[in-house]
Amino acid sequence: MHCPAHPEPVAEHELRGGPERWASEFTAVVDSEPVVCIRPDDAQLPHWSLYRHPGLLPDDYLGTLHPHPYDPPDSRWRVQVVEERHTTFDDAVRSLRRPADWQQSRDRVITWARLALTDPELLIVDLQTTGLRTPHAVQIAATDRHGTLVLDHTINPQADIDPGATALHKIAAHDVTAAETFSALLPRLTRALQGRRCLAYNMPFDRHVIERELNRHYARPEAAQRWLRKCRWEDAIVPCTQWRGLWSAKRNAYRYQPLGSQYDASVNCRLLLDRLTAIADSQAQAHWKVLSRAGRCARMLDDGCRRTPRAVFPSGLPDGAEHTGYLHRGLCEKVRGEALSGSADAMRLLPQRAFM
Incomplete structure (x- = not known):
């Protein structure tokens, strides 16, 4: 079967x-990873049908995107069929590349968030440190599931603070000179944290910092553990x-x-609590599902892809196009010379093997 030439990759700029x-x-x-973008030639507003490969087969069809000029910048790119918007074209493409089990993964995350917010033992924990290499704590905070601040302490790390870290969290050496050390705070940290479910964004790093402080305090790794x-x-x-689902x-x-x-x-503890609440309040995206081969053909016809650009097929559809899902509404009359009224007629032209 003849296929159109692969359009040249476009430079990012x-x-x-x-x-x-x-x-x-x-x-x-x-x-x-390349993605082939085809714009219907009768579209009044810019939008593109996306394919994994230049053969434009139904199995390669990802979906259709269009930017909305009146949407706010953080939700400009719309994914047709599903009620989903993205800040950038790249993120919209990533959403179309999701694996087959994304919906199930997302539903599990929603359940996890809802259960976490009902757990009275939940604490959301965050630390700021002297830097990324050999880090020591300069601030520790924790909130409960209601957002009540349980801990918020500046800590004297008894170590130099990296200037790059200070540029971010604004905690310099003179800010912690009079602050308590980790060892002095340890009894309060023990009462607040032990026996609790401690949730952190990048928990391995925060746990590692606390472990370093405990090793320094106890001087015995087994006591820290x-x-x-x-x-x-x-x-x-x-x-x-997983909940965001950008692959x-x-x-x-x-x-x-x-x-x-x-x-x-x-602040970071409350940001994570806000994210957890947003996840728990979200609904399952019932319309997002992995389509069968027949479903992809139907979606290609009804997703707003009303015409294949004539620049791609200047002499009409390629041989075998009726097998592969090139049947965009409005151009279907070129297949077998039949005039078609819309997607339903076009679907009837597809041979049965196209749906296997």
């Missing part, structure tokens, strides 16, 4: 000029990332989602 200036057919590269085992440590990054083809994993950190431990 060319996509910064605004979608109203983009070509009718081009290949974008998102997370090192006994203290740590009395808390239930839990990381929020993975469920929050990185390069990493073959969901893309990390920043929390919007203000580099203040108490």
Whole structure:
């Protein structure tokens, strides 16, 4: 079967000029993986049908995106069919690349968040440190599930604070000179944290910092481990990332989602609580599902892809196009010379093997 030539990849800087200036057919590269973008030639507003490969087969169809000029910047790109919007074209593409089990993963995360917010033992914990290498704590905070501040202490790390860290959290050496040390705070930390479910955004790092402080205090690793085992440590990054569901083809994993950190431990605790609440309040996206081959053909016809650009097929549809889902509404009369009224007629032309 004849297939159209693969459009040349577009340089990233060319996509910064605004979608109203983009070509009718081009290949974008998102997370090192190409995506073929085809714009219907009768579209009054810019929107593109996206495919994994230039063959434009139904199995390669990802979906259709369009920017809305009147939407706020943080929700400009709309994914057709589902009620979903994204800040950038790249994030919208990532949403279309989700694996087949994303909906189930997202539903599990919603259940997890709802149960967490009903757990009276829940504490949300955050630390600010002297830096990323050999870190010591300079601030620790914790809130309960209602947002009540349980802890908020500045700590004298008895170590130098990296200037890069100070530039972020604004805690300098002179700010902690009179502050209590970790050892002095340890009895209060023990009462507040032990026996509780301690949730943190990037928990392994925060737990590592506390472990370093405990090792310095006790000078015996086994004593530090006994203290740590009395808390239930839990990381929020993975469920929050799964819930957002932006798939990185390069990493073959969901893309990390920043929390919007203000580099203040108490503020970050409340930000994580807000995120947890948003997840718990969200609804399952019933319309988002992995389509069968027949479903992809139908969606190609009804997703707003009313015409294949004539620039792609200047001589009409390629041989075998009726097998592959090129049947965009309004251009179907070119197939077998039949005039078709819409997607239902077009679907009847597809041979049965197209749905196997």
